[in-house]
Amino acid sequence: MEAAARRRQHPGAAGGPGAQPGASFLQARHGSVNADEAAGTAPFHLDLWFYFTLQNWVLDFGRPIAMLVFPLEWFPLNKPSVGDYFHMAYNVITPFLLLKWLFYCL
Template sequence: MEAAARRRQHPGAAGVQPGTSFLQARHSSIKAEEAAGTAPFHLDLWFYFTLQNWVLDFGRPIAMLVFPLEWFPLNKPSVGDYFHMAYNIITPFLLLKRLPAPPVGP
């Protein structure tokens, strides 16, 4: 039975601990246990993305109903388009928060 399980493994994955993905085993210098133990859940990012999603995605049709159509002629972007543009501009800045801070040098 063990021989059948070993045959199903990807070539080059011999000697890899169970629970380790193929890419992690081949391209990572840390063990799976270390990576799983050091990957925190970013509650602040989750909160920001949830708030952004509710305000900009859920609020877009509401804003389109509230603002008069005369403010947004057909040859200009609608209020929904502006909400979508804001979503696309704000998201990368929220993701920048995931980058590590640069070291402070002397």
């Protein structure tokens, strides 16, 4: 019963006799860093914050405003409206901003 209650350890886990070279790296990445140390070393990316904010304000909040400003005659019913173009731009630009953020994190 005692063996079943114990957690099963893999060979090489926690730097044991059969430790793999990447085991200490994984331990350092997961749990050994204090929250204060991680918060102190993480940079604040002002450019990404600015791009996401500008995109949100212009393309998301500006969409209904643009639909009120531009005349309906410019966008017939068989074509996308100005709001649809704003929405398409939002959907195209967001993945590129997320990729930029992802490359910052690596």
